[in-house]
Amino acid sequence: MPLSDARAHLLTNDTADRYRRLLNEGVDRVAARIATTERPCSGVTPDVLAPIVDSVDLDRPLGDPLAALAELEDVYLRDAVYFHHPRYLAHLNCPVVIPAVLGEAILAAVNSSMDTWDQSAGGTLIERRLVDWTARRIGFGPAADGVFTSGGSQSNLQALLLAREEALAATGPSRAAALPRLRILASAAGHFSVQKSAKLLGLAPDAVVAVGVDADRRMRPVALDRELARCRERGQVVMAVVATAGTTDFGSIDPLPAIAERCAAAGVWLHVDAAYGCGLLASTTRRHLLAGIERADSVTVDYHKSFFQPVSSSALVVADGRRLRHATYHADYLNPARMAEQRIPNQVDKSLQTTRRFDALKLWMTLRIMGADAIGALFDDVVDRAAAAWDLLAEDPRFEVVTRSALSTVVFRYLPTGAGRVHADAVNLHAREALAASGAAVVAATKVDGRHFLKFTLLNPETTVEDIATVLELIAGHAEAYVARATAPLLACTA
Numbered sequence: 001m002p003l004s005d006a007r008a009h010l011l012t013n014d015t016a017d018r019y020r021r022l023l024n025e026g027v028d029r030v031a032a033r034i035a036t037t038e039r040p041c042s043g044v045t046p047d048v049l050a051p052i053v054d055s056v057d058l059d060r061p062l063g064d065p066l067a068a069l070a071e072l073e074d075v076y077l078r079d080a081v082y083f084h085h086p087r088y089l090a091h092l093n094c095p096v097v098i099p100a101v102l103g104e105a106i107l108a109a110v111n112s113s114m115d116t117w118d119q120s121a122g123g124t125l126i127e128r129r130l131v132d133w134t135a136r137r138i139g140f141g142p143a144a145d146g147v148f149t150s151g152g153s154q155s156n157l158q159a160l161l162l163a164r165e166e167a168l169a170a171t172g173p174s175r176a177a178a179l180p181r182l183r184i185l186a187s188a189a190g191h192f193s194v195q196k197s198a199k200l201l202g203l204a205p206d207a208v209v210a211v212g213v214d215a216d217r218r219m220r221p222v223a224l225d226r227e228l229a230r231c232r233e234r235g236q237v238v239m240a241v242v243a244t245a246g247t248t249d250f251g252s253i254d255p256l257p258a259i260a261e262r263c264a265a266a267g268v269w270l271h272v273d274a275a276y277g278c279g280l281l282a283s284t285t286r287r288h289l290l291a292g293i294e295r296a297d298s299v300t301v302d303y304h305k306s307f308f309q310p311v312s313s314s315a316l317v318v319a320d321g322r323r324l325r326h327a328t329y330h331a332d333y334l335n336p337a338r339m340a341e342q343r344i345p346n347q348v349d350k351s352l353q354t355t356r357r358f359d360a361l362k363l364w365m366t367l368r369i370m371g372a373d374a375i376g377a378l379f380d381d382v383v384d385r386a387a388a389a390w391d392l393l394a395e396d397p398r399f400e401v402v403t404r405s406a407l408s409t410v411v412f413r414y415l416p417t418g419a420g421r422v423h424a425d426a427v428n429l430h431a432r433e434a435l436a437a438s439g440a441a442v443v444a445a446t447k448v449d450g451r452h453f454l455k456f457t458l459l460n461p462e463t464t465v466e467d468i469a470t471v472l473e474l475i476a477g478h479a480e481a482y483v484a485r486a487t488a489p490l491l492a493c494t495a
């Protein structure tokens, strides 16, 4: 491609028209897909799709954008998993609100970077307003601050980095001696990013201690007391307690006031992982479920889960903004200390990232067009639907359903009767796979006390109780077929 042709692909003042036309073509294709998808996925398997993707010669460009869009149908769009479909019931993926998608298109084209004022200007101020807005909803005071991150995993990592630095500062001069003694207390239903963070932070392999949960999978305050005492007896230093406001599997919310009480008494950093439950911050009817969150030292919020935002959009918010200094380094070329002295705002001093997306714009457009109440109403709606799904399952003798979620998950399994009972694990694994292969619906799988269960995560207000009933019939159908095969007398095969 000659240089002049290459330049025609750059978005510049000469090519704004090309940008407008091409974006419209892309939007038209996606809109057509979204409007006509009959199934949440095609059920394609990697061995079918991989040869198609692998056959693309990346060193022979098509040149024509329309040809590339046509090719994209084959390598991606036709077989993508569509979260807007009412029978996508698997993971914490949401249908997205259009104001946020508008924000996404704008931020990609302007391409602001959130590290410094001279790469973002108003972007920095907008992000700061949204951090403050979130902090106020949490109930933090004026000292609060925070930063947008790539997701809950990064938010949790950064929270635990800050907690580690505070704990090490308190334990005296020898970091090397103190590091192996640090412990993090979290419930067994907490998120695995806590374990990953502990590893990245150089903690001992057994640094994350699982605190016992009650029948509803909420951390038990007496179990927390016991672990705090045990750590003290062993000379270990608890650097943080991680409470979860919305566990990924069970949607359970740890008893935040009781946990906050204990953290305050023990002088331990309380991190609340509200990656999933943060949508309640916008709810006009269920905000009370997060009572106590305002006593945390740090909070993780994933707008890309319960605020219906496109990936990625997350934040870490801390009660005392000064503690973000543990993530601050000054580079002469980027954020010299003199800029801080001149009070020129930048976000890189608070972030683990340097170049960083202007994800905050999506939430800004959402709040400016729809408002928080509308987001809260969407989330409340799916929480209501999960309760209805639980009722449906509880009445159905074919299924066993576990704890009623405070949020929008439902964990259950098909329970074969009689001789089929021994196959319960295999039956549920099979039902999930068969369902996904058919493309009719997507549900998740998890384990409860060592047994295989199925899981709905509802985040789509378009999912009706009828959709859920239909999916349950499909699961039962696949399960019954499996049981029939597994328990058929061998004789049948010899005919």
Ligand SMILES: *Cc1c(COP(=O)(O)O)cnc(C)c1O
Pocket: 092, 150, 151, 152, 153, 154, 156, 190, 191, 193, 244, 246, 247, 248, 273, 274, 275, 276, 302, 314
């Ligand atoms: C999803 C989730 C995370 C991780 O967030 P990502 O955005 O996927 O990195 C952390 N904690 C909980 C409770 C979650 O549900």
